[in-house]
Amino acid sequence: MINLELPKKFDFLIGQAHSVAAEVMRPNSRKYDRAEHTYPVELDMLAAVINGMNESGALSGAGAAGATRDRSSENGASASASADRGSTRNGSNLASVLSVAEVCWGDVGLLLTMPGQGLGNSAIAAVANEEQLQRFGGKWAAMAITEPEAGSDSAAIRTTARLEGDEYVLNGEKIFVTSGDRADLIVVWASLDRSQGRAAIKSFVVERDNPGMKLDRLEHKLGIRASDTANFVLEECRVPKENLLGSPEIELGRGFAGVMQTFDNTRPLVAAMALGVARACLVATRERRREAGVVIDYDAPPLAQSAAAAEFLAMEADYEAARLLTLQAAWMADNGKPNSLQASMAKAKAGRAGTDIALRCVALCGAVGYGEGELLEKWARDAKILDIFEGTQQIQLLVVARLLLGKSSAELK
């Protein structure tokens, strides 16, 4: 039965996430925006609380690690069984996007540097085997994909991995590694054989203290300054061969799929981050607007209201579309439906709507919006990254177009 309201069972989860956002994130937002590269110690206490809540199930899926394809539904068993009964699942993917959005209403930079909730954790959750899950469980894992010469074009990765005995030896340079200096583990993408293209690209789990992986520098950024962004040089960096995620074979034609599958899970999460920032902006702007005496009437046509009211309605409508696209992608993952198309559509819409809404809210609030006395100007800086990482706007449009048009990456470049 078509219903786009949230189930009551998530009320508690969202309430918890809201408390975290209001009590821990917001009070520290400006502090760590100014003190870039300083570790937010307040988060250690929070991480312990969240782990406790995870164990009790109260905040299941509060972070990136919660976004995982249900292992039993992946082989089709439980999802098709529940489909046969005509029932629908509202599970960990939906819970994750809701809690991530709620925490990002507080602060997206702080969420990105939440201990134990890195994007590498998502990759491990999505493709690791049981032994790896055991070994890497409870650790904080960052993700290292981008290189100076390979951003969105991840098939052009130059970092290499060669097998020597029981170890892979990694060589190359990785940039833009979120929480790279703070995490326990880095999931590094590298090629087993650069002549074999994307099929040869595999991901390897590297311990942060591996002497072969050297921190080059931390970036100074437009926004999300609470979250550090590290650049690494890998020189003869040796990792046990058991640290390769997924199959070690180079399977032409499909090898890349395992790596890319991570994105189907993480893109809705980044979309959710954009929703959180956008909602923060809308709520703050609504308060300022009310002080200015602008009232929104949902019944009156926007064109018959003030420009400020009409603009607010327009932003709310785009927020609504982005939000529902994100919920759709997560719901499909919960129900074992392939969602590559919907995940990229959600990321594309939420990424651009988030930036657009944040910037318009700054303009609508004038000096109050632009000044550092409020957080609006910060949110507008933070929002921009969400239309860039985990695949830029343009990459999402490319993914969507290739799926809709049935084009290969060779045909539609």
Place this chain on the structure above:
Amino acid sequence: MPSQQQNLSERSMAIGLRALNRFAGSPVVDRLGLRDQAERFLYGASKTTVRTATSAGRKFAAAQKLTKPARQPTKASDLFDLTPTDEQSMLSESVRDFALEKLRPAALGADAACLAPPELLTQSNDLGLTMIGVPEELGGAVSERSAVTAVLMSEALARGDMGLAVACLAPAAVSTALSLWGDEDQQATYLPEFVGERIPAASLAVLEPRALFDPFRLETTVRRAPGGYVLSGVKALVPRASDGELFIVAAALEGRPALFIVEAGAGGIAVEPEPAMGIRAATTGRLTFEDVELPASALLGGADAKVYAECIQLGRIAWSALTVGTAQAVLDYVIPYVKERTAFGEPIANRQAVAFAVSNIAIELDGLRLATYRAASRADQGKSFAREAALARRLASVHGMSIGSDGVQLLGGHGYVKEHPVERWYRDLRATGVMEGGLLV
């Protein structure tokens, strides 16, 4: 669930057979047969302002007495779910087949003639469109109140053609309004006609001819008079105005908007053709009411402000649903076109400038679709939906139009000529930001 389906298919079949049986001798056919097609074309499409009185129409009278108004029950769900019920899937699939096989081929001619072919309207009646919103005890087809079902059917129809969809759905707006807000006498008088074999041409008239029109600030007025009311004013772009037998008219009563049931036979109603940029197959017309006397029983929904607001909101959801259907038609049309059309030695789909336009159509269409479903599902669950309806309308108005524009653009010069339907969809999709009323879900 099985009993409902059986119920529905039994009913549809019964109605279909009855319709076939009575069709030859039907007065509707006689009346339409009197009007030569060519004459209708000139009449409908010309810019002449010939005003005619509305047809005397049929006499509506209660056959049975109800003790209380019948309402469809509502149903709630606690899980986020995008899966339609089996019944909804079945209905929207059969409507989509009808839309693609019957409406689409007729659309070009109907657009030019400003007229929906009568046989198509009869066939669409057999689909049970006017019965969806009617309670079962009054002969309706679906046991629960479902704006979502109406949205799915509207979307499916508009995939064939928006103008013809409006023509088909206009009477359903009236039957749904009577089901939702009619008292026992109003329901007994009018609803049997909408579940019978000869569905009246009917329409919900809200829009007025002026810029920045606000349906909550009406210039059409009703004043109290001994024994009833007197109606005066002008309604614009009313679907199927010229053959309309029954109207529900939005008019201000003592400064507050309300709904009135107006039979076409009431004296003082003039109708003139008002063809527009698009949705021409809906034969839009302008209705002028000059001191039209209405009985006391004409007031629908007791001048309740909540009823009127709901009526406007449900109308906005309906137009959003049509936009979803037509925007889907655009997407379905441009995908094969850009893959087949070559330029500079390869399909134009291989160019990002073209491919990204297709991606954006799909993204905004899906967002609009979900927003429309959400507004309708909130209505079904008895939750407030003014905000959600406004947001769906905004998305439909802005993104629906840009999808229409991109549809033409992607075909280039070929999109600008009537050889391809994108030219018509461009004109049709502008209706969403303009229209109020006319349809209900």
